[in-house]
Amino acid sequence: MGLEIMDEVRRDYTYNLVRRGKREDGRDFQDYREIKVEKGIIKRAEGSARVKIGNTEVLVGVKLEPGEPFPDSPDKGVIITNAELVPLASPEFEPGPPNEDSVQLARVVDRGIRGSEAIDLSKLCIEEGEKVWIVFIDIHVLDNDGNLVDAAALGAIASLLDIHIPAERYGLSGKGEDMIPMQDKPVAVTMVDIGGEILVDPNYNEERAAVSGLTVISNTDGTLSGIQKYGREGLEEDKVSEMVDIGIEKADELRRKFL
Amino acid sequence: MKEEGIELIKDGKRLDGRGFDELRPIKIEVGVLKRADGSCYFELGDNKVIAAVYGPREMHPRHAQDAKMAVLKYRYNMAPFSVDERKRPGPDRRSVEISKVSREALEPVIIKEFYPKTEIDVYVEILQSDAGTRTAGINAASIALADAGIPMKDLVSSVAVGKIDGEVVLDLNAVEDNYGEADMPIAMIARRNTITALQMDGRMTKDEFEKGLKLAMNACQQIYELQRTALIERYSEM
Numbered sequence: 001m002g003l004e005i006m007d008e009v010r011r012d013y014t015y016n017l018v019r020r021g022k023r024e025d026g027r028d029f030q031d032y033r034e035i036k037v038e039k040g041i042i043k044r045a046e047g048s049a050r051v052k053i054g055n056t057e058v059l060v061g062v063k064l065e066p067g068e069p070f071p072d073s074p075d076k077g078v079i080i081t082n083a084e085l086v087p088l089a090s091p092e093f094e095p096g097p098p099n100e101d102s103v104q105l106a107r108v109v110d111r112g113i114r115g116s117e118a119i120d121l122s123k124l125c126i127e128e129g130e131k132v133w134i135v136f137i138d139i140h141v142l143d144n145d146g147n148l149v150d151a152a153a154l155g156a157i158a159s160l161l162d163i164h165i166p167a168e169r170y171g172l173s174g175k176g177e178d179m180i181p182m183q184d185k186p187v188a189v190t191m192v193d194i195g196g197e198i199l200v201d202p203n204y205n206e207e208r209a210a211v212s213g214l215t216v217i218s219n220t221d222g223t224l225s226g227i228q229k230y231g232r233e234g235l236e237e238d239k240v241s242e243m244v245d246i247g248i249e250k251a252d253e254l255r256r257k258f259l
Numbered sequence: 260m261k262e263e264g265i266e267l268i269k270d271g272k273r274l275d276g277r278g279f280d281e282l283r284p285i286k287i288e289v290g291v292l293k294r295a296d297g298s299c300y301f302e303l304g305d306n307k308v309i310a311a312v313y314g315p316r317e318m319h320p321r322h323a324q325d326a327k328m329a330v331l332k333y334r335y336n337m338a339p340f341s342v343d344e345r346k347r348p349g350p351d352r353r354s355v356e357i358s359k360v361s362r363e364a365l366e367p368v369i370i371k372e373f374y375p376k377t378e379i380d381v382y383v384e385i386l387q388s389d390a391g392t393r394t395a396g397i398n399a400a401s402i403a404l405a406d407a408g409i410p411m412k413d414l415v416s417s418v419a420v421g422k423i424d425g426e427v428v429l430d431l432n433a434v435e436d437n438y439g440e441a442d443m444p445i446a447m448i449a450r451r452n453t454i455t456a457l458q459m460d461g462r463m464t465k466d467e468f469e470k471g472l473k474l475a476m477n478a479c480q481q482i483y484e485l486q487r488t489a490l491i492e493r494y495s496e497m
Contacts, residue, residue: 098352098355099355100355100356100358100359103352103355103356103359104355104356104359106352107352107353107356111460114460115441115459115460115461115462116462117462214457219462222464222465223462223463223464223465224459224462224463224464224465224468225460225461225462226459226460227443227457227458227459227468228360228457228458228459229360229363229454229455229456229457229458230363231363232363232366232367233366233367233455234367234447234448234451234453234454234455235453235454235455235457236452236453236454237447237452237453237454237472237476240454240457240472241469241472244465244468245465248465
């Protein structure tokens with residue numbers, strides 16, 4: 001009960017700040033926290049990246065293994081995205097099977113990469129109908145101070161760039177591409193609505209104070225490759241349009257800086 | 260985005276003869292289950308879904324109760340025979356995500372504060388699937404909630420739009436979904452132009468997105484009228 005009251009006080013505080021045009025960390029509404037992307041930090045993974053957005057920290061690792069293609073796309077590689085909200089990252093996370101938050105996180109990141117056709121899956125075929133490369137994108141959350149989606153999506157695409165396919169390890173040297181063939185760089189931008197204001201890159205407290213939010217994933221040419229709305233309240237149609245515009249613009253900034 | 264090589268639009272018409280802004284036929288029956296507090300059977304073209312509502316009822320486990328309001332739960336479930344290739348029974352990642360998004364689509368209209376410490380359960384079963392099942396489920400659930408007498412501010416209506424052969428069209432069927440370039444399910448409170456669920460996958464421009472949003476808004480108005488009529492008919496019979 002005590003915690004619930006603190007939670008409510010905290011939410012009111014965040015809300016009232018926003019109503020006065022401010023954020024608790026002094027950012028403008030459309031500013032990200034400081035972002036750091038560090039690539040290639042896990043030696044055992046084919047690709048990896050640690051992304052920090054403020055205090056939020058996510059580690060993404062990409063592994064490749066040969067495996068069976070899906071029956072409906074026998075000549076295409078496969079992407080499998082998974083997210084673990086491990087209990088080390090937040091007092092709210094519990095061990096156990098994936099819950100709806102981790103499933104959603106993985107699926108939204110996956111959708112962005114798939115929708116943009118960031119990976120040319122047709123070039124990841126080893127033997128049609130028999131063997132293709134399976135690209136495992138594993139998102140490991142280390143510290144949750146809000147906006148896991150943008151950190152995970154950025155980590156995923158950063159990890160995927162410049163990946164050598166481990167053909168040798170599986171006795172498949174000389175078959176197909178040396179590198180994962182990348183065609184685009186989708187970037188996710190998440191916003192929340194607090195008291196009618198749009199806040200980009202919500203931190204944990206802002207996420208808690210918000211009643212709705214939107215992730216917009218867009219590509220190098222400004223097209224959209226994924227959208228997801230969150231929250232227990234609706235968003236006006238014109239607000240959604242505005243968020244999509246902001247999302248495309250911010251994604252372009254992030255792409256130039258970090259990818 | 261998925262596969263190439265099928266012509267989805269011929270002479271300005273879609274394979275099933277529909278125009279770009281045309282919904283599939285909709286059929287609604289209210290109060291179809293005896294044991295449930297509220298229920299609805301909903302057909303959207305070849306989609307057949309049924310929604311049941313139980314509650315408000317005491318929430319278990321008790322530590323999950325909310326002292327101030329009811330907790331809404333939503334379970335989207337596909338029958339194993341509802342798709343071409345048998346679906347393994349039970350929840351998978353897709354259905355977990357759809358359940359969450361659908362619950363959030365309905366939450367804005369439900370006055371949960373009336374029933375603290377309780378839960379309201381919405382169960383949606385997909386009996387036959389032809390793309391757009393989550394939207395059919397939300398439409399059915401919205402009616403079932405009203406049928407259960409849950410206090411609501413409004414109804415929620417839902418439809419998908421997408422892109423096929425470069426055109427933005429309303430309410431994709433399974434073939435269009437499989438061979439199309441983008442899919443965007445939307446739920447909204449039609450009378451207020453408020454969006455309560457929005458997802459997009461595939462690839463489309465901002466202009467196409469806006470066009471899709473307009474198509475969906477119009478369609479949701481139509482669906483809203485059908486939902487409303489179905490409820491009125493049901494209760495004028497009694």
